[in-house]
Amino acid sequence: MSRRPDTEPVIELRGVEKHYTMGEFTVKALQKVNLKIYPGDYISILGPSGGGKSTMLNILGCLDQPTIGEYFLSGTDVSHLSDDDLSKVRGKELGFIFQSYNLIQQLTVVENIEVPLYYQGVSEKESREIAIELATKVGLGKRLDHRPTELSGGQQQRVAIARALSCDPAVILADEATGNLDSKSGGDILQIFDELNAEGKTLIMITHDEAMADRTPRVIRLKDGEVAFDTYDEPN
Amino acid sequence: MKLLDIISGVSLFRLKRAVILGVKSLWMHKLRSMLTAMGIVFGVCSVIAMLAIGEGASYEAQQQIKDLGSQNVILESVKPTNNTTAGEQERSLILEYGLTYHDILQMQATVPGIEITVPSREVKDFLWNRTNSVDGVVLGTVSWYPTMKNRDVVRGRFFTKLEMASSAPVCVLTESLARQLFPLEEPIGLTVRMRTSYFRVIGVIEDDPAVAASAEGMESSSQSSSEGMEMMVPMSTLKDHFGDVLFKYRSGSFEAIKVELHEVTVRIEDPDQVKPAALAIQHILERNHKDVDYKMTVPLDLLQRAERTKQIFNIVLGSIAAISLLVGGIGIMNIMLATVTERTREIGIRRALGAKKKDIVTQFLIETVMLSGAGGLLGVALGIAIPVVITHFAGMKTVIEFWAPAMAFSISVMTGVLFGIYPAFRAADMNPVEALRHE
Numbered sequence: 250m251s252r253r254p255d256t257e258p259v260i261e262l263r264g265v266e267k268h269y270t271m272g273e274f275t276v277k278a279l280q281k282v283n284l285k286i287y288p289g290d291y292i293s294i295l296g297p298s299g300g301g302k303s304t305m306l307n308i309l310g311c312l313d314q315p316t317i318g319e320y321f322l323s324g325t326d327v328s329h330l331s332d333d334d335l336s337k338v339r340g341k342e343l344g345f346i347f348q349s350y351n352l353i354q355q356l357t358v359v360e361n362i363e364v365p366l367y368y369q370g371v372s373e374k375e376s377r378e379i380a381i382e383l384a385t386k387v388g389l390g391k392r393l394d395h396r397p398t399e400l401s402g403g404q405q406q407r408v409a410i411a412r413a414l415s416c417d418p419a420v421i422l423a424d425e426a427t428g429n430l431d432s433k434s435g436g437d438i439l440q441i442f443d444e445l446n447a448e449g450k451t452l453i454m455i456t457h458d459e460a461m462a463d464r465t466p467r468v469i470r471l472k473d474g475e476v477a478f479d480t481y482d483e484p485n
Numbered sequence: 486m487k488l489l490d491i492i493s494g495v496s497l498f499r500l501k502r503a504v505i506l507g508v509k510s511l512w513m514h515k516l517r518s519m520l521t522a523m524g525i526v527f528g529v530c531s532v533i534a535m536l537a538i539g540e541g542a543s544y545e546a547q548q549q550i551k552d553l554g555s556q557n558v559i560l561e562s563v564k565p566t567n568n569t570t571a572g573e574q575e576r577s578l579i580l581e582y583g584l585t586y587h588d589i590l591q592m593q594a595t596v597p598g599i600e601i602t603v604p605s606r607e608v609k610d611f612l613w614n615r616t617n618s619v620d621g622v623v624l625g626t627v628s629w630y631p632t633m634k635n636r637d638v639v640r641g642r643f644f645t646k647l648e649m650a651s652s653a654p655v656c657v658l659t660e661s662l663a664r665q666l667f668p669l670e671e672p673i674g675l676t677v678r679m680r681t682s683y684f685r686v687i688g689v690i691e692d693d694p695a696v697a698a699s700a701e702g703m704e705s706s707s708q709s710s711s712e713g714m715e716m717m718v719p720m721s722t723l724k725d726h727f728g729d730v731l732f733k734y735r736s737g738s739f740e741a742i743k744v745e746l747h748e749v750t751v752r753i754e755d756p757d758q759v760k761p762a763a764l765a766i767q768h769i770l771e772r773n774h775k776d777v778d779y780k781m782t783v784p785l786d787l788l789q790r791a792e793r794t795k796q797i798f799n800i801v802l803g804s805i806a807a808i809s810l811l812v813g814g815i816g817i818m819n820i821m822l823a824t825v826t827e828r829t830r831e832i833g834i835r836r837a838l839g840a841k842k843k844d845i846v847t848q849f850l851i852e853t854v855m856l857s858g859a860g861g862l863l864g865v866a867l868g869i870a871i872p873v874v875i876t877h878f879a880g881m882k883t884v885i886e887f888w889a890p891a892m893a894f895s896i897s898v899m900t901g902v903l904f905g906i907y908p909a910f911r912a913a914d915m916n917p918v919e920a921l922r923h924e
Contacts, residue, residue, distance in 0.1 A: 307918050310837065312836075312837060312917045312918045312921070313917075313918050332841070332842060333841045333842070333843075336836065336839055336840060336841040336842075336844075337839065337841070339836075339837060339838070339839050340838060340839015340840075341839065345837050345838065347921070351830070351833075351834045351837075351921070352834075353831055353834060353835075354513070354831075355506075355509045355510050355512075355513045356506075356509065364834075364835065364838050365838040365839050367499075367502055368835075368838060368839035368840050368841070368844060369839060370499075372498070373498065373502070412838070416839070
C-alpha cells in the first residue's frame with residue numbers, strides 16, 4: 250500500500266458538499282468530502298453509478314462549485330471564484346480527458362491540441378510548436394492535419410490526451426477515458442497514463458472499472474456521495 | 486458582461502484566430518450558411534438596385550427641370566378658354582390675347598432683381614428650302630436666347646444685338662429642322678423661305694432637350710409634327726415680315742390672332758428671390774389680364790416638388806430595405822440559435838478547456854457578422870450589377886450613389902451584430918456541465 254507523501258497537496262477539499270435542488274427535494278450528491286491530492290498522485294476514483302463520481306469530477310474540474318466547503322487548487326481557494334477566473338483556472342491548471350473524446354469536429358488534430366493554448370493567449374507560433382511536439386509524443390506526428398472523423402477511437406483519445414497536456418496542467422482528470430475503446434486501444438491509452446505518471450504528472454481517473462483499482466497506487470471509492478475508501482487513509 | 490467590454494477585450498491575434506475558426510465552422514455547413522446569407526444578399530441587393538433605379542428616374546426628371554433654369558420664371562401665352570370673351574372677340578374678328586410688351590416693361594419697373602428677359606414670339610407655317618418644305622415655327626427672339634435656355638449653338642453662330650437692331654433677315658435652325666430641310670447640304674449660308682420672306686441661315690442650335698426626349702419615344706410620328714422644327718430670327722425681323730396679327734389658314738378655316746409675345750423668360754438674379762419675384766410677377770399679370778391667357782412656370786417650384794417626391798420615395802424605399810433586412814436578420818438569428826443548440830457540446834468542451842464567456846460570445850458573434858457581412862458583400866456586388874444590366878438592356882437611366890452600397894453593407898453587418906447578440910449570449914450562458922453532457 251502507498252503512503253501519504255510529505256509534500257503540500259495540489260488539491261485539497263475541505264468539507265465539500267454539493268446539493269442539488271429538484272423541486273421540493275434536495276439531493277446531496279457529495280457529503281463531507283475531505284480529500285488531499287498530492288503532486289504525482291495516480292488515483293482511481295471508483296464507485297457505483299449515482300455514487301457521486303460525476304459530481305466529484307465536476308467539482309475537481311472547476312466546472313461546478315461546491316455548495317458548502319472549500320476547494321484549494323495549487324494553494325488557491327477556487328470555490329468562490331468568478332466565472333471568468335474559474336475558466337482561467339480550468340485552462341491553466343487542469344487537463345480534461347473525456348469518455349467520448351470531445352474533440353472539436355471542424356478542427357484538425359493539431360488545432361484541437363491548440364485550443365487550450367489559444368484561450369491562455371499563447372502566441373500562434375509557440376502554440377503550434379507545442380501542439381506538434383505533443384502530437385508526436387502521443388504517436389500522431391504523421392496525422393497533424395487529419396480531422397477527428399478520419400481517426401480511430403484510440404487515436405482520437407490520444408489527441409485528447411495531447412490536448413490535456415498542452416498547457417502543462419497541475420492535474421489531469423480522465424473521465425472513463427477507456428470506456429469507449431476496445432481492450433487493445435484502451436490498454437494503449439492506459440500505457441500512456443502510466444508513462445505520464447512516471448514523468449511526475451498527477452492523474453485522477455474517474456471510472457467504474459474495478460480493474461483500474463489494481464493499476465493505480467491510490468484508490469478512492471465513493472458511495473452515496475461520501476468517500477468510503479481512500480488508500481492513504483488505510484493503516485499500512 | 487457588456488458587449489463593449491467583449492469587443493475591447495479581443496486582441497488582434499485572437500480576432501484573427503476567431504475569424505479562421507468562424508470560416509471553418511461556417512464551411513462545415515456550406516449550404517446552410519449560404520442559404521442563411523441569402524436573406525441578407527437579397528435585402529442588400531434590392532435596396533441598392535431600387536435606389537439606383539429611383540435615383541436614375543428622378544435624376545432625369547430633375548435634369549429636365551434644371552434645363553429650364555432654376556433661376557427662371559417662364560411665362561407663356563395661352564388661348565383663353567373663357568367663352569364670353571371669346572364671343573366678344575369673334576365680333577372683332579381678331580383674337581387678341583397673351584403677354585404684351587407692356588407686361589414686360591411693368592415687370593422691369595416694379596419687380597426688383599430681374600436680370601434679363603427673353604421675349605419670344607412665334608409664327609407657325611411651312612418653311613421652304615426650294616421645293617423641300619417642313620411644317621415649322623419661326624421664333625422671334627433675342628440674341629441671348631441660347632444662354633438663357635441652356636442650349637448650345639452647334640454650328641455657325643447665333644444672331645447679334647446689331648442684327649436685332651437692324652432687323653436683319655438671318656435665322657438659326659434647330660438640328661432636327663436643319664436635318665429635315667437640308668438633308669444633303671450644309672445649311673449655313675443658304676436661305677429658308679417662309680411665305681414671301683427669305684432668311685439667311687447663320688447657325689444651327691441644338692434641339693430643345695424636352696422635345697428631343699419626347700420625340701425619341703414617338704420616332705415615326707415626330708416627322709409630321711412641327712414640334713422641335715424651330716427657326717429663330719430676331720424679334721424685330723419677325724415683326725417686320727409678318728406684322729402683329731397672325732393669320733392662320735388651317736383645314737379650310739380662317740383665324741386671325743394677335744399675340745404680342747408667345748413666351749417670356751425672366752431670370753431672377755438672386756436664387757433666393759425667385760419665389761417672391763414669381764409672386765410679384767403673378768400680381769402684375771393678374772392686374773393686366775382679365776382672363777387667364779397666360780401660363781406661369783417656375784422651374785424651382787417644380788424642382789422642389791420633385792425633390793419632395795424623391796424624399797417620399799426614399800422613405801418608402803428605406804422602409805422596404807428595413808423590412809427586408811429585418812427578415813434577413815431574423816433568418817440569421819434563427820439559424821444561429823439552431824447552430825448554438827447543435828454546438829452545445831462544442832461550447833461545453835471549450836468552456837472546460839478554459840474559454841471564458843466572452844470568448845464564446847465573440848466566437849458566435851464573429852460567425853454571424855461574417856455571415857451577414859459576406860451576404861452584404863455579395864448583395865452589394867449584385868446590387869451594382871443589376872442596375873448596370875438594366876441600363877444596358879432596358880435603356881433606363883440608373884444612378885448608383887457612392888453611399889448606397891456603403892450604407893447597405895454597413896447595415897447588413899449591423900444586422901448581423903444585432904441579431905447575433907442573443908444567440909451568442911445564449912451560447913455563453915450555458916452551464917458547462919450540462920453543455921458537456923449534451924448529446
